[in-house]
Amino acid sequence: MPAPFTTLTEFQDCLVGLPDMDGEANAAANDRNSQLTKPPGALGRLEDLAIWYAGWRGQARPTLMAPQILIFAGNHGVTAQGVSAFPAEVTAQMVANFEHGGAAINQLAKTFGATMQVHALELDRPTQDFTQGPAMSEADVVDALRAGWEAVDPGADLVVTGEMGIGNTTSAAAIAAALYGGDAADWTGRGTGVDDAGLARKTAAVAAGLVRNAADMTSALEVLRCLGGREIAAMAGAIAAARFHRIPVILDGFICCAAAAVLAKSSNGALDHAVAGHQSAEGAHARLLEALDKQPILSMGLRLGEGSGAALAIGVMQAAVACLSGMATFAEAGVSDG
Numbered sequence: 498m499p500a501p502f503t504t505l506t507e508f509q510d511c512l513v514g515l516p517d518m519d520g521e522a523n524a525a526a527n528d529r530n531s532q533l534t535k536p537p538g539a540l541g542r543l544e545d546l547a548i549w550y551a552g553w554r555g556q557a558r559p560t561l562m563a564p565q566i567l568i569f570a571g572n573h574g575v576t577a578q579g580v581s582a583f584p585a586e587v588t589a590q591m592v593a594n595f596e597h598g599g600a601a602i603n604q605l606a607k608t609f610g611a612t613m614q615v616h617a618l619e620l621d622r623p624t625q626d627f628t629q630g631p632a633m634s635e636a637d638v639v640d641a642l643r644a645g646w647e648a649v650d651p652g653a654d655l656v657v658t659g660e661m662g663i664g665n666t667t668s669a670a671a672i673a674a675a676l677y678g679g680d681a682a683d684w685t686g687r688g689t690g691v692d693d694a695g696l697a698r699k700t701a702a703v704a705a706g707l708v709r710n711a712a713d714m715t716s717a718l719e720v721l722r723c724l725g726g727r728e729i730a731a732m733a734g735a736i737a738a739a740r741f742h743r744i745p746v747i748l749d750g751f752i753c754c755a756a757a758a759v760l761a762k763s764s765n766g767a768l769d770h771a772v773a774g775h776q777s778a779e780g781a782h783a784r785l786l787e788a789l790d791k792q793p794i795l796s797m798g799l800r801l802g803e804g805s806g807a808a809l810a811i812g813v814m815q816a817a818v819a820c821l822s823g824m825a826t827f828a829e830a831g832v833s834d835g
């Protein structure tokens with residue numbers, strides 16, 4: 498479906514008007530959960546996840562049968578600053594790998610029965626190096642937001658947004674610093690595995706980007722334009738579109754959460770339909786999750802990106818929904834409820 502915006506201002510307006518969860522379905526799921534054959538609260542956070550999911554799906558006894566994994570890829574001009582352990586060509590090479598089924602995310606998608614689509618966003622036209630000026634024009638960032646929005650299948654019942662983009666942990670660190678403050682070093686980690694000299698170059702690039710773009714960054718969406726990448730903007734567009742369709746979202750690692758943070762800073766409650774799938778091993782992800790007030794479902798030491806940590810958490814969500822919708826109540830099973 499065509500995205501309902503053609504400018505950043507229209508996207509901002511659109512965010513403010515997005516729907517909330519269905520309170521009645523949420524309350525009915527909560528009531529059903531209290532009657533299931535287990536001591537109250539014994540399924541811990543699985544119960545909260547299932548009730549939350551039911552509210553967003555508008556059903557007291559929901560199903561989770563059509564998870565969609567979206568991978569967006571983009572190239573970054575800031576790689577000229579020597580900020581990644583890998584060359585920029587790896588972005589396009591990994592897109593080919595996704596298309597041939599050879600990446601980790603292909604196996605995770607298959608494991609959890611998810612559909613997966615890969616959207617390579619103008620890989621031959623990297624963003625501008627943000628240490629020299631804004632990464633994107635308004636047309637560039639709006640095109641990427643629209644690509645993300647339009648990639649969401651309205652028939653999906655769960656969305657995972659993932660990314661591929663050499664250099665994008667530098668972009669994500671700069672976005673997080675611009676949105677939440679603190680020093681460049683607080684938000685800069687090793688990404689694909691830069692050495693100490695690489696980490697110093699990366700921290701300097703983040704600091705330079707913040708200074709160079711300060712005057713332009715008058716809103717969270719302008720931060721996205723100045724410091725982001727196309728795949729980061731596309732994830733933001735997809736997360737917003739999922740909200741429009743009342744589809745719950747599982748957030749992935751550091752880069753995905755930087756995209757999500759742009760929405761959270763643009764409109765209060767914009768991430769109420771999203772949970773954090775995992776805590777990545779990228780140094781600043783824990784700090785970013787705290788800023789977003791999101792508790793990760795898993796913490797497995799992953800630092801891959803491509804939606805992998807969120808895809809793993811699909812399994813947890815499936816288990817949560819299966820328990821809520823499939824378990825017997827005390828009355829049905831003839832079990833004494835104490």
Ligand SMILES: O=C(O)c1ccc[n+]([C@@H]2O[C@H](COP(=O)([O-])O)[C@@H](O)[C@H]2O)c1
Nearest residue numbers: 581662664665666688689750751777802
């Ligand atoms: O998801 C994460 O937290 C994460 C942490 C470190 C690296 N990555 C992935 O690695 C790439 C970016 O790393 P870098 O070092 O090139 O900035 C990009 O393709 C991401 O998917 C992803």
Ligand SMILES: Cc1cc2nc[nH]c2cc1C
Nearest residue numbers: 583587661689801802803
């Ligand atoms: C090989 C490779 C695979 C990736 N997947 C996501 N980011 C990545 C970065 C590299 C370098």
